[in-house]
Amino acid sequence: MTHPSEQISAYLDGELHGKELNGLLEHLSGCGRCSAEMEEIQNVRAAVRSLPVLELPDGVVPDADAAVLPMRRNRGLWVGAAAAMVALVIAVAAIVTPPPTAVSVDDLSSRFGARVSLDPAFSPAKVVVPELNVVSE
Amino acid sequence: MVESVPLTWEEVARVYGRKIYNFAYRLTGNPDDAHDLVQEVLLRVRKGLANYQPGSFEGWLWRITRNAFLDDIRKRKRRPTTPLPEEVDRWDLASTESADDAYARVTIGDDIQKALLDLPFEFREAVVLCDIVGLSYEEISQAVAVPIGTVRSRIHRGRRILKETLG
Numbered sequence: 566m567t568h569p570s571e572q573i574s575a576y577l578d579g580e581l582h583g584k585e586l587n588g589l590l591e592h593l594s595g596c597g598r599c600s601a602e603m604e605e606i607q608n609v610r611a612a613v614r615s616l617p618v619l620e621l622p623d624g625v626v627p628d629a630d631a632a633v634l635p636m637r638r639n640r641g642l643w644v645g646a647a648a649a650m651v652a653l654v655i656a657v658a659a660i661v662t663p664p665p666t667a668v669s670v671d672d673l674s675s676r677f678g679a680r681v682s683l684d685p686a687f688s689p690a691k692v693v694v695p696e697l698n699v700v701s702e
Numbered sequence: 703m704v705e706s707v708p709l710t711w712e713e714v715a716r717v718y719g720r721k722i723y724n725f726a727y728r729l730t731g732n733p734d735d736a737h738d739l740v741q742e743v744l745l746r747v748r749k750g751l752a753n754y755q756p757g758s759f760e761g762w763l764w765r766i767t768r769n770a771f772l773d774d775i776r777k778r779k780r781r782p783t784t785p786l787p788e789e790v791d792r793w794d795l796a797s798t799e800s801a802d803d804a805y806a807r808v809t810i811g812d813d814i815q816k817a818l819l820d821l822p823f824e825f826r827e828a829v830v831l832c833d834i835v836g837l838s839y840e841e842i843s844q845a846v847a848v849p850i851g852t853v854r855s856r857i858h859r860g861r862r863i864l865k866e867t868l869g
Contacts, residue, residue, distance in 0.1 A: 574858035578832060580839045606858070609865045615819070615831040616811040621723050622733070625740050626715045 568596065573603045577610055711748045714763070721835055724765055727769060728830045731819045742770045760837060761844030768827070768845055769836070817867040825860030832857050 572589045575581040581589060593600050722743050726736035738775055746766050754762065831842045839857075843850045 571855050572708055575839070575854050578839070578857070590785065605865050606861050609835060609861045609868065612868065613816050613829060613861075616728065616814055616834065618720070619724055619727055621720050621740070621845045622737065625723060625737050626719050652804070688773065 568599050570602065573599065573606050574610070577603070577607055607697070621697075711744070711751060714747050715744050715752070718763060723834050725764075725767060725830055726771065728815065728818060728834050729826060731815055735774070739767070739770055739774065743767045743772070746770060755760050758841065758844055760841045763839065764831065764835070764845035765847070770772065813868065814864075820867055821860050821863055825856050825863065828853055828856035829860040829864070 569585075569589055569592055572585060573583055576586065593603065607666055711810065719740060723736050723740045726739035727733060730736060730739075743763075743766055745767075747763065750762075750766065776837065821829065828842060832835045832839075832846065837845065839850050839853045842853045846853065848856075
């Protein structure tokens, strides 16, 4: 007996007509193997069709007036390059920025003036600025 | 089947953008690749609309989509491949539902998605165009440029492999 296996999917998809359709239906009525296969294929078909429809993420559809579409390809490469550039800038800044050396009392007064006015217990006689490692008396 | 040409490129993007994205995502399993493919297809549509000959717009559009996908595969042969991510990125979820709900909704089909990716390309493409995109066999035949009998065979053989994988 010839089993019209490939016609099963076409039947489930509504793509089988005329003689082919009638022939398959007649065959199915007397063939347990093909009936079982149809049930299995029907389940698989339903499973694939049950996959959720994903929404378009923002930014996928580019601006119609944009001359060049944004390229996201190789974004890992660009992220790496950007990170390297940031690291380079930080390194250069660390080299060219002079370390804090002297801090005048006037500078400190202006920085801590607000605290002096709000905190009566605060004594400007000795100001410690840990991050600058400076003690002003 | 849509026989008339959408008037503008923006309409193509609005009407078909999500379908193209879902086609690409189910074919690749990768949201970044799907993102890039949608943009590439829309670029090609934008260029091609001026020379479009009236006929099956769906067939024309999906032929462009398929060619863009295959071109990308050819390019990738010269680059390291991107592995299938273990998890779906959260950014591709609809904004109208909570992130957790949306994440659960998307990951429900992970086993099916992985089974799809195990299919030979021709079978995967036919199954996705039929069951995800919703094209008729005639439209798939036009998009893939093979006889309808071949479409029928590929879809059924793809489903049989899926049945074994998921079974």
